[in-house]
Amino acid sequence: MNKEENPLNAPTSDSIRKGELSISELSDSGATFIFWSDNPEVHIDAAYIRYDGTQSEINRQVGNQNKIILPVSKATVKGWLGKKLYAQCIGTLGEWQHTSPPTHFTVVP
Numbered sequence: 001m002n003k004e005e006n007p008l009n010a011p012t013s014d015s016i017r018k019g020e021l022s023i024s025e026l027s028d029s030g031a032t033f034i035f036w037s038d039n040p041e042v043h044i045d046a047a048y049i050r051y052d053g054t055q056s057e058i059n060r061q062v063g064n065q066n067k068i069i070l071p072v073s074k075a076t077v078k079g080w081l082g083k084k085l086y087a088q089c090i091g092t093l094g095e096w097q098h099t100s101p102p103t104h105f106t107v108v109p
Contacts, residue, residue, distance in 0.1 A: 007039040008100035011047070011087035016105045023078055023109055030074040035089040035100065036067040042098075044068050044091040052084035052104060066091075080107040 015021050015031040035047040047068040048060040058080070061070045068089065086102040 006098050006100070007037045007042050007093050008044075008089060008091050008098050009036055009038065010101040011035045011089060011103045013087070013103070013105075016103065019105050020108045021077065021080075021105050023074070023081065023107065026074050026077060028074055029071070031072045031077055033070040033072065033087050034067065035070065035087070037091060037093075039093065040066050042066045042091045042093045044089050045097070047087070047089040049085055049087050052086050058085070077107060081109065083107055 011033050013031055013033045015026060021031060033049065035044055037044065044063050044066060046060060046062050047070050048057045050057050059070065059072055059076065061068055084104070084106050086104045088102045089100045091098050
């Protein structure tokens with residue numbers, strides 16, 4: 001694999017539909033974001049959610065496996081109301097570090 005081939009998938013969440021995360025559709029447990037690679041040799045170093053257009057992290061989890069599940073409470077999601085956000089992760093395969101494609105979303109009521 002060369003440096004240009006990105007082994008990381010875009011983060012997913014069952015709570016995001018058509019680019020929106022709806023608070024009214026969340027269960028009391030909140031939202032779950034999944035960051036992963038199909039390649040078992042990838043180590044995801046960090047998974048995070050940031051404000052769109054900035055490097056300001058608002059939720060982060062550190063890991064060292066090829067899949068990270070990041071739960072976010074409903075109370076936290078309510079604090080994001082109206083914000084444009086994105087989920088993304090950084091992973092390592094061999095000597096190369098990769099950044100996943102971002103998953104953009106807006107929190108709506």
